[in-house]
Amino acid sequence: MTRAVSLAAAIFTALAGGGFGLADELRPYQIAGGAIAVSLTGTPGDAARGRAIVVNRTVGLCLLCHSGPFPEERFQGNLAPDLTGSGARWSVGELRLRMVDSHKLNADTIMPAYYAVDGLNRVAPAFRGKPLLTAEQIEDVVAFLATLRGQ
Amino acid sequence: MTGSLPRCLIVAIALAACVASANGGDIPLDQRRSGYADLGRDTKAMQDDDTSNPATLWVLDGEALWNQKAGSANRACAECHGDATASMKGVAARYPAFDAVQKSPIDLEQRINLCRTERQNATPFAFESHELLALTAFIGRQSRGMPIVSTDEKLKPAIEAGRKLFMQRIGQIDMSCAQCHDDNWGKHLTSSLVPQGHPTGYPIYRLEWQNLGSLQRRLRNCMIGMRAEPFDYGAPEAVALEAYLMWRARGLPVETPAVRP
Numbered sequence: 001m002t003r004a005v006s007l008a009a010a011i012f013t014a015l016a017g018g019g020f021g022l023a024d025e026l027r028p029y030q031i032a033g034g035a036i037a038v039s040l041t042g043t044p045g046d047a048a049r050g051r052a053i054v055v056n057r058t059v060g061l062c063l064l065c066h067s068g069p070f071p072e073e074r075f076q077g078n079l080a081p082d083l084t085g086s087g088a089r090w091s092v093g094e095l096r097l098r099m100v101d102s103h104k105l106n107a108d109t110i111m112p113a114y115y116a117v118d119g120l121n122r123v124a125p126a127f128r129g130k131p132l133l134t135a136e137q138i139e140d141v142v143a144f145l146a147t148l149r150g151q
Numbered sequence: 152m153t154g155s156l157p158r159c160l161i162v163a164i165a166l167a168a169c170v171a172s173a174n175g176g177d178i179p180l181d182q183r184r185s186g187y188a189d190l191g192r193d194t195k196a197m198q199d200d201d202t203s204n205p206a207t208l209w210v211l212d213g214e215a216l217w218n219q220k221a222g223s224a225n226r227a228c229a230e231c232h233g234d235a236t237a238s239m240k241g242v243a244a245r246y247p248a249f250d251a252v253q254k255s256p257i258d259l260e261q262r263i264n265l266c267r268t269e270r271q272n273a274t275p276f277a278f279e280s281h282e283l284l285a286l287t288a289f290i291g292r293q294s295r296g297m298p299i300v301s302t303d304e305k306l307k308p309a310i311e312a313g314r315k316l317f318m319q320r321i322g323q324i325d326m327s328c329a330q331c332h333d334d335n336w337g338k339h340l341t342s343s344l345v346p347q348g349h350p351t352g353y354p355i356y357r358l359e360w361q362n363l364g365s366l367q368r369r370l371r372n373c374m375i376g377m378r379a380e381p382f383d384y385g386a387p388e389a390v391a392l393e394a395y396l397m398w399r400a401r402g403l404p405v406e407t408p409a410v411r412p
Binding site: 064076126 | 319320321322323324325326330331334335338339340341342345374375378379380
């Protein structure tokens with residue numbers, strides 16, 4: 001019985017595609033000094049995985065609005081700042097807060113909160129209750145952005 | 152006179168400032184531009200020449216439907232409305248319009264379907280059906296070059312509701328129409344130039360669709376892109392947003408049927 005339920009949950013999660021089921025909850029975090037100092041997962045992310053998320057236009061979505069040091073990627077957006085040098089401009093904790101919920105820094109920013117499910121309107125059923133990225137994905141992206149130290 | 156004029160001016164400026172701040176970033180009237188202005192030369196030529204504009208096929212089908220008897224009333228549009236080049240001139244430029252019977256704003260597609268059910272005793276066309284797009288394109292074509300008009304006081308509540316929807320962040324991506332089309336027009340969302348979003352040419356032939364489509368289809372595209380639940384076709388919210396967009400585009404010329412990437 002329990003196995004059937006967990007199997008169903010696994011299938012549901014797989015179908016939902018985000019790796020984040022409705023039953024999952026966002027991990028708690030603390031904002032201090034314009035940053036989230038502690039990793040959401042308790043461990044550092046993987047920069048190589050983070051890069052893959054950043055350039056993936058249906059997962060990270062970053063290049064829809066941002067451009068950056070991705071010479072192989074055509075058609076990068078310019079609605080938002082260039083990601084080049086992000087790791088030099090911001091600390092890891094500052095990058096984490098910018099990914100988790102940029103609205104905490106600027107209520108009017110067009111940067112979506114990548115790790116929030118509350119306060120949204122008319123979210124399509126397939127995405128309801130799910131953040132844009134999981135805690136693991138956020139950490140991977142933060143780890144990658146921290147490597148962007150060039151000019 | 153010299154004493155009172157500056158005072159009037161101060162009040163006027165203060166009022167204007169209030170309105171401007173409440174609106175956020177309305178595009179100044181003289182800075183508005185149709186998406187046409189940013190088309191490539193080939194796409195402009197495609198729109199401008201009826202023989203190369205793919206939407207002409209729909210316009211011609213719409214003309215045939217205009218003259219074709221329909222429904223148990225066995226009556227054609229032309230039997231009541233006569234020559235569309237005269238009777239429909241300027242009509243699309245002022246839709247959505249307030250319908251006294253429905254006591255609500257209706258868009259051109261809904262107007263056509265009301266005529267079908269009320270005057271022709273025919274079944275309404277489905278939204279985005281070839282027939283409805285064809286008739287809408289044919290009627291819209293009669294207003295080509297005429298300025299969009301939005302002066303009916305009875306539309307004010309819908310326009311205000313539409314403005315709120317335009318300003319509201321939606322979807323998992325949590326962005327409003329205004330954040331792109333008021334605040335960031337002219338920049339690029341990947342390869343796409345963000346237009347101001349004036350509905351000057353609907354129904355449009357969109358190259359991405361390889362098809363003609365309505366303004367509501369286009370609005371649904373954006374909403375789905377924001378991972379939001381789109382408005383149902385014909386929903387009051389959708390018509391309110393259309394009414395706001397037409398008010399916002401007031402004075403710009405109708406281009407129907409336009410071609411867009």
